[in-house]
Amino acid sequence: MRRARSIVGVDLGGTKLAVGLVDDALGIRDRTVSPAATTSTEACLADLYRRLDEALSTYGPVDAIGVGTASMVDFRAGRVVLSTNLPLRDVPLRDLLAARYGVPVAVDNDANVACLAEHRYGAGRGASEMVMLTLGTGIGGGIITGGLLYRGASGAAGELGHMAIQLDGPRCQGACPSCGCLEVYASGRAMDRAALETARARPDSALGRALAAGDDVAGPLLSRLALAGDPVAVEVLGGIGEKLGAGIANIVNIFNPELVVVGGGAALAAEVFLEPARRVVVARAMAPQCDDVRIVPAQHGPDAGVLGAGALAIVELFPDEVSGSVQGG
């Protein structure tokens, strides 16, 4: 039996940089996190090099480096095209790292990488047809078909948060030109908005009292209150879950996945909003696909970025070794 691969996984997010050692058999072995350097492209890259130098001197020789980043990535070219929160535009990150460290490198966006983490190490293990939704500031998506990530003609597939569920809905956020997208109704930012609107409209609710007390009334508080059983918070997140369910019903009709995994930093109270989402899917999606799908929370929280970056390197750089992994689990 061949030896396990050692991969350095890098999660280059808008606010933090996590670097860790990922083993293709055992998952994550070690991980360190620091704030991301965002003042300039040079500072961002210098910080990344410093952290990778440290990691490689600690871990010894590795087989490859995988990078997931909160950016638009041209996967085939290994290039960061654009980033909302990082000073990276048109940076050939794959080639820069490969030249500096002398090992193969793979670079992709954070939603695809999170999807790979769940597929290889989490809730999607063994699945052939899977879709992942990552609820953060926006909603990212990843699609696994035939056990492999689906990338589309230009590597930009999987923007599942930008399916319109209301044609005349509010303008979408960021670079999206559309309106009424799922992201407007069910992202972390939507939860922030719903928490504040509810606090203002219902001053005697726990959210309203928190606002009066000067607390930070946003999605995380809404999630914590809902998990603690606060009825107003449960009702508000339930409404968001129904919107999410409408989006998932579309996904189920189109892709007929066996599994939809919902994760990301804003999915803290997934157990509260996934039940209403499932009810909407049963009501709206067609048979047989709506009978065959399971909708489950992700298994990995903050580790998903590093794990997924490792999974990306394994899947993309050593594909012959993973061809049996879908069946083998």
Ligand SMILES: [Zn+2]
């Ligand atoms: Zn949109």
